[in-house]
Amino acid sequence: MSVVLEIDGLEVRTRGGQRLLRGVSLSVETGETHGLVGESGAGKSMIGKAVAGILPRGVTVTDGSIRLDGQDLLALGRTKRRRLVGERVAIIPQDPLTALNPCRRIGGQITDRLIHILGWDAKRARLRAAELLEEVAIRDPARVLNAYPHEISGGMRQRVLIAAAFAAEPALIIADEPTTALDVTVQKQVLRLIGDLQARHGTALLFVTHDMGVVAKLCPSLTVLYAGHVVDQGKAARIFGPAPHPYARALIAATPRYDRPEESLLPVPQDVIDALDREVAQADGAHG
Numbered sequence: 001m002s003v004v005l006e007i008d009g010l011e012v013r014t015r016g017g018q019r020l021l022r023g024v025s026l027s028v029e030t031g032e033t034h035g036l037v038g039e040s041g042a043g044k045s046m047i048g049k050a051v052a053g054i055l056p057r058g059v060t061v062t063d064g065s066i067r068l069d070g071q072d073l074l075a076l077g078r079t080k081r082r083r084l085v086g087e088r089v090a091i092i093p094q095d096p097l098t099a100l101n102p103c104r105r106i107g108g109q110i111t112d113r114l115i116h117i118l119g120w121d122a123k124r125a126r127l128r129a130a131e132l133l134e135e136v137a138i139r140d141p142a143r144v145l146n147a148y149p150h151e152i153s154g155g156m157r158q159r160v161l162i163a164a165a166f167a168a169e170p171a172l173i174i175a176d177e178p179t180t181a182l183d184v185t186v187q188k189q190v191l192r193l194i195g196d197l198q199a200r201h202g203t204a205l206l207f208v209t210h211d212m213g214v215v216a217k218l219c220p221s222l223t224v225l226y227a228g229h230v231v232d233q234g235k236a237a238r239i240f241g242p243a244p245h246p247y248a249r250a251l252i253a254a255t256p257r258y259d260r261p262e263e264s265l266l267p268v269p270q271d272v273i274d275a276l277d278r279e280v281a282q283a284d285g286a287h288g
């Protein structure tokens with residue numbers, strides 16, 4: 001297997017100097033699903049945005065490197081970088097409704113990338129879009145291609161975005177909390193679908209979530225983040241094993257349990273937070 005994404009010592013700061021990512025390193029190989037977990041604000045999305053080159057205004061990479069297929073993205077000019085990322089990376093976003101343009105039919109929104117970035121002709125792109133809709137178990141692809149986003153259900157919209165992500169056979173897919181906006185039954189179907197497609201296409205998948213239950217099902221390896229700092233990293237079998245890191249244990253305890261809601265959403269204990277804050281302050285001190 002080859003390494004598709006290699007992030008090394010990535011530091012991201014706001015214009016005011018606030019560190020949002022503190023020396024994050026991780027790698028994802030072909031066919032691998034790597035989970036990025038942590039509480040809200042931990043910096044999970046910021047990693048995906050740094051890779052895709054879509055950091056918010058006033059937020060920049062201040063140190064480290066991001067290699068995609070061995071190419072150092074941060075050393076590339078803007079145009080080359082956009083082209084490479086456009087060809088090799090796709091994103092499955094959190095909220096399918098805001099990710100789709102409400103005024104355009106679905107078909108055009110799937111084929112855009114194929115036509116404008118990969119240079120396919122419209123007919124080939126349309127055929128590929130229909131094929132992919134079938135792959136994501138949409139029974140009537142022709143109707144859906146002609147529909148507007150509001151004419152199909154939320155679960156179906158997310159399937160459309162998954163189809164769009166896989167359509168051009170990207171090397172890497174960044175899925176950013178792709179099931180958060182969906183109800184529980186649909187969540188399960190969508191997760192299974194992403195897992196199946198990923199296995200079939202051999203794509204590298206960076207899966208952003210705060211839900212350890214989802215990670216346990218989908219991600220053989222993961223990175224646990226706290227305040228932009230890597231707290232633990234490695235195989236899920238170890239992290240979910242008998243002696244997890246106290247923060248990972250707290251995140252596992254905070255995972256929603258639909259069968260036992262009274263055990264859900266336990267807050268991370270204060271002593272764990274205090275220890276993490278000390279660890280982060282020490283790491284900041286060491287790196288200046």
Ligand SMILES: Nc1ncnc2c1ncn2[C@@H]1O[C@H](COP(=O)(O)OP(=O)(O)OP(=O)(O)O)[C@@H](O)[C@H]1O
Nearest residue numbers: 014020039040041042043044045046047056059210
């Ligand atoms: N536009 C911005 N300017 C400055 N700071 C930002 C901006 N957007 C996000 N942040 C900060 O960056 C940090 C990381 O945010 P990020 O969205 O990556 O967290 P996350 O782990 O993905 O959380 P969530 O699960 O809520 O999406 C947070 O402290 C957040 O407040």
